Amino acid sequence: HVRGVWANQLVYNLHLLTGKISEPGNSPFSLTGQPSACGTAREVGTFAHRLPADMTVTNPEHRKYTEEIWRVPSGIIPEKPGYHAVEQDRMLKDGKLNFYWIQVNNNLQAAPSSSGETYPGYCNPENFIVVSDAYPTVTAM
Structure with a gap:
C-alpha cells in the first residue's frame, strides 16, 4: 500500500x-513504518540481533535457552548478531550476498536510499531475490 x-x-x-x-x-x-514493528517483530525474534521474547543473541544464557526450546544443537545460534537490513542491501549490491528472501515488507519503498543502495543489488542478475507478499508492492514487481 x-x-x-x-x-x-x-x-x-x-x-x-x-x-x-x-x-x-x-x-x-x-x-511504526513497518507492519507490527513495535510488537510482533521484537517479540518473535525477526531482527538480526534478537531472539524471541526480548532475548538477544549476544547473551549466552538466552542462546542456550532458545536452542533448547527450538530443539537445535547447542551452539548453532551464533553469538554475533547477523547483518541488519541496510547492510544486507549493501551486501547484495557488492555481490557478497546472493540470496535474499523478503517477507511482507516493501524494501524498495521503505529503504532510506533505494536508488543508491537497494535497487542496484535487487537488479543484479546474479542475485536471487524472493518476495513473499499479499500485495503487488514496488519490491514485488
Whole structure:
C-alpha cells in the first residue's frame, strides 16, 4: 500500500479533531513504518540481533535457552548478531550476498536510499531475490 502515511495521518487527524486521543480506549494506532514493528517483530525474534521474547543473541544464557526450546544443537545460534537490513542491501549490491528472501515488507519503498543502495543489488542478475507478499508492492514487481 503506497498511501500508508496518508491513511495514518487521516486517522490521527480524526482523533485530534474529535478529541478522542490520549484516553483509555480512544487512541489511534502507532506509526511504526513497518507492519507490527513495535510488537510482533521484537517479540518473535525477526531482527538480526534478537531472539524471541526480548532475548538477544549476544547473551549466552538466552542462546542456550532458545536452542533448547527450538530443539537445535547447542551452539548453532551464533553469538554475533547477523547483518541488519541496510547492510544486507549493501551486501547484495557488492555481490557478497546472493540470496535474499523478503517477507511482507516493501524494501524498495521503505529503504532510506533505494536508488543508491537497494535497487542496484535487487537488479543484479546474479542475485536471487524472493518476495513473499499479499500485495503487488514496488519490491514485488
